[in-house]
Amino acid sequence: MLLTGDLLRGHTDMILLGILARGDSYGYEINKQLEEVSSGAFVLTEATLYTSFKRLEGKGQVASYWQKGTTGKKRKYYGITTLGKDELKNLQNSWQEAKKIIDSLI
């Protein structure tokens, strides 16, 4: 399971863009989704999450804003931009190609 986590960690930006493509969200909610989907195998620390968002925001692929979260408290939300959606498509295509190659090799 540790290997799965490490493999996924190399694709953090793609995973975050994928989650945000389904709707705007904030750090805790994103991590909760990751934890549930991966059955606890893949969890990001606040540091990883923050630096990834910072990087994506710098590239103009996500945009942030403050809003009340599901708990009723102010949280920083992130949403995917058009640039982010284009990048996500590129990353998904690269992933499918890589997956095909790896599947044929193993």
Next chain:
Amino acid sequence: MEGFMEDRIKKYVEYHFRFKKGKEKEDLVEEVSGNLIDYFYQKSEAYGDEDRAYRETIARLGDFSDVNPEAARQFSLMPGIYDVGLITAAVLSAFGLVAVFLHTSIAFILTVLSISMFVASAYYTYHKAQYEKNVNGDIDTFYLYLDKSFSYLKTAFVFWALTFSLLLAGMFANVIMFMNAASNPFEAFDNIGELVLVYFFSFVLAAIIIGIFFYMLYERIMAHYRFISGKEDLEGSFKKGLGMVAFEESSFIVSVKPYAPWVMLVFALISLLAPLSMVLDFGSVYYDSIALIALFNLMQPGTYFIGIVLLVAYGFMGIALIKSIRDEDKKMGLVFISFILGIAAYMVVGLVLDQFVEGSYIMFTSTFNSPFILLVGTMLVGIYLLAIKVRGTKEKLD
């Protein structure tokens, strides 16, 4: 309990990002602590154990060294003998000041020892810094050593300056007494009041001379620091030390904040209504009254110049209190200074009346007197200001 844990998590995050400033820090702390607080509740509900949930929440923070390199760098050097030298020098400088009141020779030896240790340790770290930059080309380590060599400077300078001022004041006082041609200095003046005056003015004179000297030296050294480091200012070790305990404090001080100026106003009013006995030799008039009435009694020919001192002090106190009550920022530092000036005004009035207005003096017949009440108030506001500083919210309040 929930609020307490939220506060605890937020303070942990605030401490983690203590090197960040302004809006960037505010947003970073708000975002990260918000996520962690939500995570804490999730875990707390799952485990039914807040301590375990807290530990896991804190572990979730991760490695922020990319966005917070200063925190990662702060303890990246192994402590060396020069650290011991600098800290010991700073501690000895404080002991030197205390020793002035016990034995002047011991005070002098301790202070000289403190200066020697400081200079040796600072010289070592300074050269180590230059070596790291010039030979190894390591700028990060250069800054670490450089900051070390300058970090205790302010603390040590304050103690050295005070010690030397007191020692020099003693010398001045002896010279003045010698000029009064006395074989026994304590017989040079008629009473203890005159002796106190001599020491007081000697200290003021010495503090001005020593203060100017040390201030100029400090500024010169800091100008050199700014020149070679390219940084505007250096956070002193004392301030850093306060920063370390900042996140442990409760929010008590914040809840007390709105009432603080009102409490001080009560102290100021009580000090005006406190009993004050005064003898003014204008037809041997004796007043046994309260401070406010004594203040008006002083406003007559012959003593009005003294009355004005007290009036100005109370006027300043009033302005400081009004400013503090009206301002959202609560200027408690100003209130603190105004109370000290109030005490000083009472001392000056007492001494000048005794020395320069024949047959006139103030009698503090009760412990419950005006300067004492102002002193208690000053101590309270001093503790309050220190608590704010320790809690690390000073920049938000001032």
